[in-house]
Amino acid sequence: MEVSMNNTSDLSGPIAQLIKHQSNCSQSVPPKPQTAPPVLQKSSWTGFQGKTLWDWLHVLGVFLIPVVIAVGSIWFSVQQNETSQTIALDQQRATTLTTYMDDMTELLLYENLRTSKADANVRVIARTKTLVALWQLDGERKGTLLEFLSESGLITSSRAGPFEKSPEDVIVNLEGANLSGILLKEISWFGQSIGNRGTDLHGASLSYANLKNASLHSVYLHNANLLVADLRDADLSYADLTDAKLYYANLASAHLSNASLRGADLHGASLRNANLSNADLSNADLSAANLQGVNLEGAYLKETGVAPEELAKAYSLKDATLPDGSRYPSKSYPIPGHQEP
Numbered sequence: 189m190e191v192s193m194n195n196t197s198d199l200s201g202p203i204a205q206l207i208k209h210q211s212n213c214s215q216s217v218p219p220k221p222q223t224a225p226p227v228l229q230k231s232s233w234t235g236f237q238g239k240t241l242w243d244w245l246h247v248l249g250v251f252l253i254p255v256v257i258a259v260g261s262i263w264f265s266v267q268q269n270e271t272s273q274t275i276a277l278d279q280q281r282a283t284t285l286t287t288y289m290d291d292m293t294e295l296l297l298y299e300n301l302r303t304s305k306a307d308a309n310v311r312v313i314a315r316t317k318t319l320v321a322l323w324q325l326d327g328e329r330k331g332t333l334l335e336f337l338s339e340s341g342l343i344t345s346s347r348a349g350p351f352e353k354s355p356e357d358v359i360v361n362l363e364g365a366n367l368s369g370i371l372l373k374e375i376s377w378f379g380q381s382i383g384n385r386g387t388d389l390h391g392a393s394l395s396y397a398n399l400k401n402a403s404l405h406s407v408y409l410h411n412a413n414l415l416v417a418d419l420r421d422a423d424l425s426y427a428d429l430t431d432a433k434l435y436y437a438n439l440a441s442a443h444l445s446n447a448s449l450r451g452a453d454l455h456g457a458s459l460r461n462a463n464l465s466n467a468d469l470s471n472a473d474l475s476a477a478n479l480q481g482v483n484l485e486g487a488y489l490k491e492t493g494v495a496p497e498e499l500a501k502a503y504s505l506k507d508a509t510l511p512d513g514s515r516y517p518s519k520s521y522p523i524p525g526h527q528e529p
Contacts, residue, residue, distance in 0.1 A: 285329045288321040289336060296340065301359060314342070314360050327369035327403070334370065335387055343392045357391065364396040368418075371403045395433075425463075461503070474498075484508045500526040 292314060295301040299310045318337070322330055337343040342360040372387050388408045395415035399422050406426040415435045425445045429452050436456040445465045449472050458478045466486040474494050485504040490513050499505060500523050505516040512521045 281325055281329055284321055284324045285333060288317060288333065291317055292336070292340070292342075302341065304359070311359060318360055318362070319365055322366050327371040327401075330367055330370040331372040331403075334367070334389070335372065338388050344388055344390050358393050361393045362397055363393055363413075364398075365394065366398045367394070367402055368398045368400045369402065370399065372405070372407060465504075496521065496523050497525075499523050502526065504528060 295310055295314055301310050301314055304310050321333060325333060337360055343358050343362060389412055390408050390410040391412060392409065393413045394417055395413050397414070397417045400418050400420045402419070402422040404422060404424050404427055407424070408428045409432055410428050411431045412429070413433050414437050415433050417434070417437045419437055419439045419442050421441050423443045424447050425443045427444070427447045429447055429449045431451045432449070433453045434457050435453050437454070438458045439462050440458050440460045442462045444467050445463050447464070447467045449467055449469045452472045454477050455473050456476045459482045460478050461481040463483045464487050465483050468488045469492055470488050470490045472492050474492050479494070479498050480501045481503045483504050484502045485506045486508060488509045489511050490509050492511050494511055505523060505526060506528055508516045510516055510518055510521040514520045516523065
């Protein structure tokens with residue numbers, strides 16, 4: 189039997205009530221609205237509105253990666269270029285030194301340089317080649333060149349005996365030479381340095397020479413001519429400068445600890461802030477010398493004739509032997525106004 193849902197009037201009883209209830213429920217439930225899929229909003233002109241953090245990181249990565257690669261390539265090229273220039277400069281300096289030694293050897297063997305007269309052209313040529321080469325070399329190669337000249341007897345006196353030579357009695361005059369930063373190799377004995385005692389520069393003519401920052405530890409410069417030489421910050425510790433001519437030389441901040449300066453001419457020299465601790469300055473001429481801030485701890489100053497007011501400028505006089513032979517502090521030779529650090 190078929191029952192019509194629209195004709196409930198013909199039915200009665202519980203069945204009719206049930207059908208009527210179901211019909212009312214279906215009519216009371218509103219239809220479920222259909223929602224449209226979300227639409228990503230875009231900026232009217234940039235197109236980046238609504239981007240997430242990961243989206244931004246992706247965008248930045250796209251731009252930054254090529255930039256980083258480009259910068260890295262430029263840096264690598266610069267470093268490679270600097271390395272190539274350094275290698276080329278080192279090779280050039282090596283060639284300069286080799287060529288110089290070959291040329292000087294020819295002058296010695298075939299042009300009689302060693303026995304030439306003071307005004308001979310061969311000496312002029314040798315000096316010119318030396319000065320030009322020194323301008324082109326680094327500190328270590330300058331040291332090699334100087335040792336070559338010393339071993340060849342070209343920059344030291346040819347006279348016999350260290351006390352009979354004269355700075356003028358040299359074959360290659362190094363007046364005005366550029367020896368800044370020169371490094372003389374130290375001699376070692378069973379792994380322990382004993383200084384540059386093989387480098388003999390006695391009587392060398394080095395007036396007006398540029399020896400700034402030079403490493404001349406323990407070098408033998410007895411009676412050397414260092415007039416108006418620039419020795420700022422040079423290492424002359426343990427050097428033998430006995431009777432050396434240092435007239436108006438610039439020794440500011442130089443290291444002269446334990447050096448021998450006996451009888452040296454230091455008239456007008458600048459010793460400002462130099463280290464002369466335990467140095468022997470006996471009979472040295474220190475007239476008009478600048479002693480501001482100099483370290484004279486343990487120095488031997490007997491018969492130097494330095495006035496007390498000049499010594500008062502020193503940084504330290506601890507245990508120094510004063511001009512009258514007494515030990516600082518001394519009642520016989522008071523230093524007014526001086527205070528030890």
